[in-house]
Amino acid sequence: MTKDVIALTERMPDPLSVLAGLLSGGPDKLVGALGDGAVVQLCDEQGRPLVSVEAPLLVEVEGEAERLLGATAPPVPYWWTEARATTGVEEAERLAGTFAARLATLVGGSAWPPEAARSLAVVETEGVSVAPAPAAAQPAVDVLTDKVAVVIQDRPVVAMTAWLSDAFRATAEAGLGLQIVSPPGSTLSPTVRDSLGSGWRSRWVVRDERDGYYDGRTGAVLAWQDGMFAPAATSTATSIDSPDATADSAAPQPSLAASFKEVAEFRERQLALTFRCVHPADDRLVLGGALESVWRELTGEPPAGWGTAEPANLSWSLRRLTDVAYERAPEPTWFVVVGRPDRPGLATARVKRTKAGVEEEITLAFGYGADEEPPLETLPGAAEVLATRHHLQSMLIQIRKARRDLAVPPRFEGPGVPLAFVLGAEEVRELPGDRARRTPLDRPPVPLGPKTRPALYYPLPGDPADLSGWRDFERLMRHLKGA
Structure with missing residues (x-):
């Protein structure tokens, strides 16, 4: 039986609506709060939680309910309210379902999963035992x-x-x-x-x-x-x-x-980029620009939304993302970034302050169907934008046979193979002599940016059916490190 129940509503659940949902357990249940009110709990008489309800989340991004739940949500913006029942207590799970059903009825919307939120009746919970602390x-x-x-x-x-x-x-x-x-x-x-x-x-x-x-x-x-x-x-x-x-x-x-x-034959593919940018520490620094630039180069449009958890609930905004990172500094900040439903894309970005400056570590993937071609011809241009405008340190580009929707199945999936490696201009300059330009690979690197201080783009075989590209990548890494 499900442990999580989610209400997707057109209007923000107001305190009276939430209270009416919580009272589905009957008058003998108590209401408590955790995390400065971010989590509200329905407890038994001993104070042990039966159902924990998170604060409603305003979702401004299309496609997140479909991507994560397979559910149809109200038009954006809508409210996402999660309730989690205590494991192993059937009545607690029914309480969570009743809570979500009442919430959806009172403020308009639906509940997921539908079968968990069918009843509006009070749930009898006499003699219920719950999971012990801690x-x-x-x-x-x-x-x-x-x-x-x-x-x-x-x-x-x-x-x-x-x-x-x-x-x-x-x-x-x-x-x-x-x-x-x-x-x-x-x-x-x-x-x-x-x-x-x-x-x-x-x-x-x-x-x-x-x-x-x-x-x-x-x-x-x-x-x-x-x-x-x-x-x-x-x-x-x-x-x-x-x-x-x-x-x-x-x-x-x-x-x-x-x-x-039981391996399935995938005709779908994923294009994955992992890169790091190191920016000089500056109060005027705007974060997220590197990711947006690559996204535009590969899809023709910016990301759709971002957040500090899933669902990604906020419309894409460099300023809002930067403000959150500054508020959390000097602690690192983790973001998830998503694309539009018709072009599956997902990235994670970790921003942290180091002695070198402000680092952005980004992992980005796009999914392509059997009848879609990944835009491989745009990759050198995307790398050049990062190298010339966003202080790129390094980037690895891979391609693999895997699901278009980017979800990870509990089945064997072949590894990605390297398409290219990119070394930033400052890193090229720091290597002695011509080491960065003269490599043991068959193909020479492609210079990016100014001739006097270029970054270097190292093409690799990139055949998803041939893992030998990793041998070339290893040879390149050993050469660049002087091993």
Whole structure:
């Protein structure tokens, strides 16, 4: 059963409307608040939360409800209000559904998923027990051990919501891994995949009929053992409901889940760019210009929207993005940026202050269908714009066979292959002699910008069916580093 219920409404839920929704639990339920009122909780008589409701979010960007929920939202702008029920309590899940249904009825709109928000009746909750603290203290966390925090997400796309962002932050500060459990039909947003990183404790755990559980990124069959999901010694995993169960130690190594190995032939492709710009620290600095310039070069238009979590709720604005980064300084700021529904595009940007200045680290991807050609001819021009106007340090461009919608499935996907590497003008100047220009590659680099101080664009094979391009890339990196 779903743990998250979302109301998509035409008007902002006012306090009376929210209160009417919360009272769906009956007069014996209490209302509390966390995070200076950003999260409102419906609690039992002992103060333990049954349903946690986040502050309504105004969404100005088209396509986010369709991308993340597969739902049809009201015309923009509309309000997105999330309610999360305490895991394992059926009445709590019904409370969340009733809350969303009442909210949608009172202020106009709909609730997702539709089957979770059908009833407006008061939910009987006599004798209900809820998840014990400290797991319930963090609304997004369902199971907490001394090794990991486990989050159960029954959504079409597991996205970097404000709930999940808080869970990532809390587990990092506590030195814990984060493990996300989802049903087999779910996909990951690239933002979540990248945030999971390579930590051995943090995983995407997919429930599976044949193998129990497996890692959605590596395919390793998993078992719940020693307080976390870890690779199982056999192809049969145990349940999270049996924390004391261990895998058969006789098997020599983990196996791959059968579902993960069912590879689909993709005719769709993704074009991915990862680059870093280092700007001189200046009060007049406007952030986001590098990303907007590349977006325009590759699509002919600017990004559609941005935010500090998903859904990306704000219309694209360099000034508003810069203001948020300045308000959070000297702490780093993370943004997600999205494109229009007809041209799938998603980027993450991390802005931080360093001794070198203000750094923007950006990962950007666009999706293309079988009948669409990625605009490869525009890449040198995009690189030149970054090098001449936005203090580009370096950039790697890749292409891969993968889904047009950019979602990450729990199946094997081939890696990207490098199309080009770009070295910024300052980095070229710092290399001794002609090292940057004379490389072991078959094709010479293409100079970008002024002849007296160019950046260099290194073309690479870029065939999605041929991974040998990585050998050329490695040879180039070793050469540039003087190895």
